[in-house]
Amino acid sequence: MPITHPFLLYGATGYTGRLLARAASERGLRPILCARDEPRLAAMASELGLEYRVARLEAGLDEALRGVQVVLHAAGPFSSTCRPMVDACLRAGAHYLDLSGEVAAIEGVFQRGAEARQRGVMLMPGVGFDVVPSDCLALHLSRQVRGARRLVLGISGLEMISRGSFRTLAEGAGQSILIRRGGRILEVVPGSLQRELDFGSGPRTSLAMSWGDVSTAYYSTGIQDIEVYCDAIPALWMMVMANRWFGGLLASDVGRLGLEFQARALPDGPTPEQRAGRQGVIVAEVEDAAGRRLRGRLRTPEAYTFSCTTALALVERVLAGDLEVGAQTPARVYGPDFVLSFPDVFREEF
Structure with missing residues (x-):
């Protein structure tokens, strides 16, 4: 049975966002698509048969996150987009995942770890190929x-x-x-x-x-x-x-x-x-x-293909309640063998 718990994909009209939206639909997930460009967003949502919400990082995020359990944030550069989305997730009590590979942005997320623990929220940057x-x-x-x-x-x-x-x-x-x-x-x-x-x-x-x-x-x-x-x-x-x-x-x-x-x-x-x-x-x-x-x-x-695979697998884990609150890394929560659970991944020592 498809997972129906709501998660929101922000940055859905970008290149990686579009890949994620289509891959999510193929997995039986039904994300709420979210971005700032309503014409493009509406067309994409209609094509995939998904709900959409329009929001800018400067305004509208609280309404967009209404009823959302998990946010997958795919709109970079994360140095400028990460903080307002993390703020909104903490206010809404929604778990936050992103595809950042930016050192400063990730450090900024980890500085919010104590606040996330207090609010019962997991913040996990770097859920794609990075990192x-x-x-x-x-x-x-x-x-x-x-x-x-x-x-x-x-x-x-x-x-x-x-x-x-x-x-x-x-x-x-x-x-x-x-x-x-x-x-x-x-x-x-x-x-x-x-x-x-x-x-x-x-x-x-x-x-x-x-x-x-x-x-x-x-x-x-x-x-x-x-x-x-x-x-x-x-x-x-x-x-x-x-x-x-x-x-x-x-x-x-x-x-x-x-x-x-x-x-x-x-x-x-x-x-x-x-x-x-x-x-x-x-x-x-x-x-x-x-x-x-x-x-x-x-x-x-x-x-890019593997980023979609790992990010959506982690969304599924979080929606199922498999998470640790606070600021976290993928390997620390899900273990070093998490990556081996996917097809065409091979590890060797030399």
């Missing part, structure tokens, strides 16, 4: 290395991004790369940290990036030193180096206008044919104070 597979792999390895003090993660399979994801990356113009040292988040110069990581076909140059695990892996594993790297495909290399040498210009009003024009020129996101058959690969290495290391590798379906 479910990496979070699960990090916790799996850390449990086998007692006293692990250092974690290195690597991400591959990000050759295609949506227009919205590009805008999120563009928000980082002029900003440093974030890592964690001694439990504290620190800034480093873009491009200054590089490593050779093996994603399955030999070592590849990878660049440090501000990825959500700099935040979430700390709360999942307790490891104090965390760095996250991405496979240095040419487009990423150019973006990082442009930020290193021309970050000030890119962060100016003129630079941001140029980045917005570039975003508008991009396709909305990869087509089903482009996503088909692609993989995401996560590698991780944990190290203890004596220098003992353990490495692991995790393969998943393509990132």
Whole structure:
């Protein structure tokens, strides 16, 4: 029997939001679709036979969340959209899940943990490809290395991004790369940290990036030193180096206008044919104070496809009452093997 408990999908008219809405319908879920663009929202809701509510983050959220048990927040950049939605969820007593991979946004959610516990609400950022597979792999390895003090993660399979994801990356113009040292988040110069990581076909140059695990892996594993790297495909290399040498210009009003024009020129996101058959690969290495290391590798379906799979599975778990109140990470609540419950996911140690 389809689950009928109401959950609200905010950002339903965006690229990832549309993927989630269709995938939810295929799973027998009936989300309330929510966004600010009523004509597009109404057309989409009519096509899928779903209820819709119009709301902007600045106004209308309280009414939109009326009677809602769970919110799946898919409207980025989360640095600007996360806080008003979390505020509304806490007022409404609705559990909050999002697809953020932004370090600052995730840290902001964890700062609301005590308030969430008081209100009996779970706040769980990063329920998509950012950060479910990496979070699960990090916790799996850390449990086998007692006293692990250092974690290195690597991400591959990000050759295609949506227009919205590009805008999120563009928000980082002029900003440093974030890592964690001694439990504290620190800034480093873009491009200054590089490593050779093996994603399955030999070592590849990878660049440090501000990825959500700099935040979430700390709360999942307790490891104090965390760095996250991405496979240095040419487009990423150019973006990082442009930020290193021309970050000030890119962060100016003129630079941001140029980045917005570039975003508008991009396709909305990869087509089903482009996503088909692609993989995401996560590698991780944990190290203890004596220098003992353990490495692991995790393969998943393509990132956008897998984000829909993990996010909706977590919505189902929360609707069924399987949750822990407060600010949480996917692996801390559902365990390191949660990611292995999905088809075409493979984990190995090496």
